[in-house]
Amino acid sequence: MTSEELIPHLFRTEFTKITAVLCKLFGIEHIQVAEDIAGETFLLALETWSYKGAPENPVAWLYAVAKNKAKNILKRNQTFSKKIQPQLKNSVVTSSEIEIDLSEKNITDSQLQMLFAVCHPSISAEAQISLALRILCGFGIEEIANAFLSNKETINKRLYRAKEKLHHEKVQIEFPSEKEIDKRLDNVLTTLYLLFNEGYYSESSDNILREDLCLEAMRLTYLLIENEQTNLPRVNALLSLMCFHASRFAARKNENGEVVLYQDQDEKLWNAELISKGIFFINKASQGKIISKYHLEASIAYWHTIKADTKEKWESILLLYNQLLQIEYSPVAALNRTFALSKVYGKQEAIKEAEKLQLTNNHYYYTLLGELYKDINNTKAKQYFEAAYSLAKTQTDKRTIKKKIAGL
Amino acid sequence: MKEFVLIFRTSPNPDFNPSPEQAQEMMTSWMNWMGSIAAQDKLASQGSRLGISDAKVVQPNNVVTNGPFTEIKEFINGFIIVKTDSVEDAIAIAKECPMVKGGGGNVEVRRAVSPEDNS
Amino acid sequence: MKQFLFLYRTDYSNMQQATQEQAEAMMKKWMDWLGSIAAENKLVTQGDRLQDTGKVVKSNNIVTNGPYTDIKESIGGYSIVKADSYDEAVDIAKGCPIFNTGGSVEVREIAAM
CATH class of the missing domain: 1.10.287 (Helix Hairpins)
Known part of the structure; x- marks a missing residue:
């Protein structure tokens, strides 16, 4: 790997580790300082490596630079140092002696604790995902903006507000207590699930970015599995x-x-x-x-x-949707249940059930009705597909529906 | 939206001894019925299925008798809560209950008292 | 821990019209009682109070006015508690204020789904 390839690669994996460890050390209110140190470390790598070539052990190099930068800030800025001091675990040592622990264990622990801090119920789901992408996945602001089909300014504002809120709420970067872990974990899982879906269903045309989002969600979920308490x-x-x-x-x-x-x-x-x-x-x-x-x-x-379309398959899927809806209703699950019902009991039965749903502002609802009426009453099927077409928002959906109308 | 409690009542039938297939089929029809209510976003609570054995009735003056409440042939074997706009909607749902359709029992439909009712 | 359903039964025809003060006092007793169960972390849900009218749906689309009238006492509400045994659940039920007004509590263990 040349240094041009190496740095972005390392950025994705190491930026988040450095940020997590430093942020854990400094406290959530200094999340920006932690990010800046990590950012400057990479800037220095970019300058030095392209000139001298990459060092033998680039990761160790990055950690050494980040440690020095962190120590310098603590030394140089007495006020900052004083503010930080009480929060440091080893409060006996002076700032110059502070050991910044970039061991694998501390990195994993810090990232896990950051995950809980970032997925805090005091900030919106959107902000949680954006922060997770930035702090835990090392995504650039532009990439986050792309994923959300938004712009850099909006994302920057969102991140800023979220950080302020976490500071204001005095969210601690720590593993939740045993009593709290269940509730907090549910929130973390929801965020990871949304992060995955953001990648899976995103309208963004950047396929690699979308896949990355999914892989990051999986990596963070795996982090929870590797930890005994959250496995x-x-x-x-x-x-x-x-x-x-x-x-x-x-x-x-x-x-x-x-x-x-x-x-x-x-x-x-x-x-x-x-x-x-x-x-x-x-x-x-x-x-x-x-x-x-x-x-x-x-x-x-x-x-x-x-x-393969077996009876067992669709009966199982129908039963699972029946159970899922009882735990948590969602229009998508209601529609999918009805589709499974048609596979098990036939279209006539499914039409009766579909008409009870009345999801009249949902284009998938009309697409489903169109599918069910197809070959039973094609005039009605066409009407439903047309209703779906007029409600569909994305070009992809519109194209799909158009094909269905043509196929009648 | 109002909430209605559907109370299932059935009479014990010692002769009824369903085959595993029949039992499975009954279970499936209950799951489909519950799924259908949930798919309409009208299920407020899955409620509970109640065991028959060891039931007790606690009466005034610390009198405890073995239950279930036995003054009638039918006993309660469970309940769910639905949310609908009207009692008619709730009744329409109850009519689809496998126990009613199969003739195995009755459903009592009762509106839950909401905080607004007290004001 | 097992879960038990408490069904509160009262004879509505026998109920006397309570004054506002009486109703409030009664309500307070119920809340105190439910609160004491909750304080022991044994209340799963405080459940619902039911309106005194209702319908009964029978097979063949027969709908009659309810509440269920085959017995004098109809269900006025329910709660769910958790307890280790029937004995414990019955002990909890004994504290129910319904006994001041001549009702009863049916205690039923909840079966797994």
Whole structure:
């Protein structure tokens, strides 16, 4: 790797580690200082390495520079140092003697604790995801803006406000107490799930970026699995769900970036390794009595890795959706349940159920009704597809619906 | 939206001994019924299924008798809570209950008292 | 820990019209009682109070006015508690203020789904 390739690569992995460790040391109110030190470290690497070539052990180089920068700030800025001092774990030592621990263990611990701090219920889900992308995944502001189909200014404002809020709420970078961990973990899982979905369903045309988002969500979920206290069945279920979904990454978009519907996907493009990982984690998730929504969604995703339309498959999927809806209602789940019902009991039964849903501002609802009426009453099917077309917002959706109308 | 409690009542039938397939089928129809209510976003609570054995009735003056409440042939074996605009909607849901459709029991539909009712 | 459902039964026809003060005093007793269960971390849900009218849906689309009238006492509400045994659940039920007004509590163990 040349230094031009090396630095972005290291940035993605090491920026977040340095930031997490320093931020843990300084406290959440100095998150910006931690980010700046990490940023300056890479700036120096860029200057030095392109001139002298990369050092033998680039990571050690980065850590040494970051440590020195942190110590210098503590030395130079007495007021800052005083503010920091009481929060330092080793409060006996003076600032010049502070040991900045960039060991693997402390890095993992700090990142895990940062994950809990960032996924704090006091800030909005959107802000949590943005912060996680910045602090824990090392995404640039522009990349985050791309992922959210937004602009840099908005994202910068969002990040700034979120950091202020975390400071104001005095959120500690620490592992939640045993009593609290269950509640806080649910919030972390929701954020990781949304982060994954942001990548999976994003309208952003940048395929690599979208896949990166998914992989980062999986990496952070895996961080929780590696930690004994958070290696819980529902965490394994969430990772399993992500593996199953990610296995279809290559198959669900064609070369023009259009969504390829599940039934039209080439299953040879499905990633067998990710599928078997998904099965591994769902098995791990089955230890325990509580069935979370992630268990149900992972099981549904598992059945979708089997392409053949068997009776058993659709009966299982219907049952899982029945359970999922009882835990948490969502229009998507209601529509998918009705689709599964049509596979088990036929279209007539499904039409009766579909008409009860009345999701009249949802274009998927009309697409489903169109599908159900197809070959039963094509005039009605066309009307429903047209209603769906007028409600659809993205070009991809509109194209898909147009094809359906043409196929009647 | 109002909340209605659907109380399931059934009479014990010692002759009814479903085969595993029948039991499975009954379970599926309950799950489909509950799923259908949830898909309409009208399920407020999954409620509970109640065991029959060891039931007790606690009466005034610390009198405890073995239950379930036995003054009638039918006993309660569970409940769920639905949220609908009207009692008619709740009744329409109750009519689809597998226990009612199959003739195995009745559903009592009762509106839950909401905080607004007290004001 | 097991979960138990408390069904509160009262004979509505026998109920006397309470004054505002009486109703409030009664309400307070209920809240104190439920609060004491919650304080022991044994209250799963305080449940609902039910309105005194209702419907009964039977097979063949028969709908009658309720509440269930085959017995004098109808269900006025319910709560769910957690306890280690029936004995413990019954002990909790014994403190219920419903006994001041001549009702009863049916205690039923909740079955797994």
